[in-house]
Amino acid sequence: MSKVTVAKFGGTSVADAEAMRRCAAIVTQTANTRVVVLSASSGVTNLLVDLARGTLSAAEQEIHLKKLKSIQDNILTELGNPSPLRETIDSILKEIADMARQANQNSDAALEDRLVAQGELMSTRLFTEMMNQLGHKAVWFDVRKIMRTDSRFGRATPAIEAIHNLAQQDMAPLLKDHIVITQGFIGANADGQTTTLGRGGSDFSAALLAEALGVDELEIWTDVPGIYTTDPRLVKEAHPIPEITFSEAAEMATFGAKVLHPATLQPAVRKGIPVFVGSSKDPAAGGTWVRESTESSPLFRAVALRRNQILLTLHSPNMLHACGFLAQVFTILAKHGISVDLITTSEVSVAITLDQTGSQSSGRSVLNETVLAELNAFCKVKVENDLALVALIGNRMSEVNGVGTQVFDAVSEHNVRMICYGASTHNLCFLVPESDASLVVQKLHQRLLGH
Numbered sequence: 001m002s003k004v005t006v007a008k009f010g011g012t013s014v015a016d017a018e019a020m021r022r023c024a025a026i027v028t029q030t031a032n033t034r035v036v037v038l039s040a041s042s043g044v045t046n047l048l049v050d051l052a053r054g055t056l057s058a059a060e061q062e063i064h065l066k067k068l069k070s071i072q073d074n075i076l077t078e079l080g081n082p083s084p085l086r087e088t089i090d091s092i093l094k095e096i097a098d099m100a101r102q103a104n105q106n107s108d109a110a111l112e113d114r115l116v117a118q119g120e121l122m123s124t125r126l127f128t129e130m131m132n133q134l135g136h137k138a139v140w141f142d143v144r145k146i147m148r149t150d151s152r153f154g155r156a157t158p159a160i161e162a163i164h165n166l167a168q169q170d171m172a173p174l175l176k177d178h179i180v181i182t183q184g185f186i187g188a189n190a191d192g193q194t195t196t197l198g199r200g201g202s203d204f205s206a207a208l209l210a211e212a213l214g215v216d217e218l219e220i221w222t223d224v225p226g227i228y229t230t231d232p233r234l235v236k237e238a239h240p241i242p243e244i245t246f247s248e249a250a251e252m253a254t255f256g257a258k259v260l261h262p263a264t265l266q267p268a269v270r271k272g273i274p275v276f277v278g279s280s281k282d283p284a285a286g287g288t289w290v291r292e293s294t295e296s297s298p299l300f301r302a303v304a305l306r307r308n309q310i311l312l313t314l315h316s317p318n319m320l321h322a323c324g325f326l327a328q329v330f331t332i333l334a335k336h337g338i339s340v341d342l343i344t345t346s347e348v349s350v351a352i353t354l355d356q357t358g359s360q361s362s363g364r365s366v367l368n369e370t371v372l373a374e375l376n377a378f379c380k381v382k383v384e385n386d387l388a389l390v391a392l393i394g395n396r397m398s399e400v401n402g403v404g405t406q407v408f409d410a411v412s413e414h415n416v417r418m419i420c421y422g423a424s425t426h427n428l429c430f431l432v433p434e435s436d437a438s439l440v441v442q443k444l445h446q447r448l449l450g451h
């Protein structure tokens, strides 16, 4: 077969029939696109997450179910209400209502995942029908057959080797004659129970499938034409970056640029698969190519911002000259599946920020009473919330003289905390008060990335 591309479309790209038609046009403009990975239609996962929490009143539940139905009905109507799709969607909606009621009585993580997974199951059914109506040989594929994960419901870890073997066995043979339409975000454990990869996980799904199938390119279609130098809603002068390396893009995704789910690039890096990021609303606008190496490697490439950071300061006199204090802290956090982000230390305290990106599908905070109690048992813990993390992304940043002066000069009027610099040559980051965050990003962009 010639070149093969996996294309992933996000929630806004499949929000309604009109948006879906644009996706169909993108998929079919080249013969290479053989696998299409979809998110749930915009808003659907949020509605399902609310239902899955099991805390809505009966009246609120009804409103949520009505909204879900109307999103599906609008697309179905555009498609001419065909059978048996109409019945399939109705039965999924009925199942959602049943599960929502069950969640209100006794919610558990497995049920939550089964419920939130329904959004992708519906959007892919609808899109397959649309493609078939347009005369393309599209086939619906239940990704749970091949997207094997562990059983950590809400944020499951994919089993790379199993996914490879299953994809080669069950999906690869279909690509010769079909365009395969499948779900992002969802998977299944070895017992066949539905799992999810965490909010925004569809990008990650697409990359995992691209890796497993060994394809040539991965396209991530979203609602912005590529990766920008910073969030254009914050800075008017922000501009799309035509080409960026895997390392820089991974730092950006991790440190708050919303375009890509932070884990997306790992599979692409492992297999060296170039990733294109573009807008399904405006494919002609071009986009960003993420690759192993790029022609230019500027000192400053972008500024990323991540809000709502949790800063924990742990203080203990026992830390003085002690061995193993940090090990104890990390053991507790690891036991609860909490990943540490930034870390700085002083004589008797250590400050850490917790990574909330890609948090559980349920949206629950990573920090809970149990963790805090366990930490409090051997040190004093202070928790602060009103902080934002600003990250400058670039190249050779820790190897060039004067980077610190340039950066901190630009933000000299702000209280900067927890500076992390040097662990990677691609990133310098720090915390600022939430209320200063936008201004700090604007100043950095103007000084270091303005044209």
Ligand code: ASP
Pocket: 010, 011, 039, 040, 045, 046, 119, 184, 185, 198, 199, 200, 201, 202, 203
């Ligand atoms: N539908 C899921 C979410 O909204 C996954 C995704 O869109 O990537 O989080």
Ligand code: MG
Pocket: 010, 011, 039, 200, 202
């Ligand atoms: Mg998305």
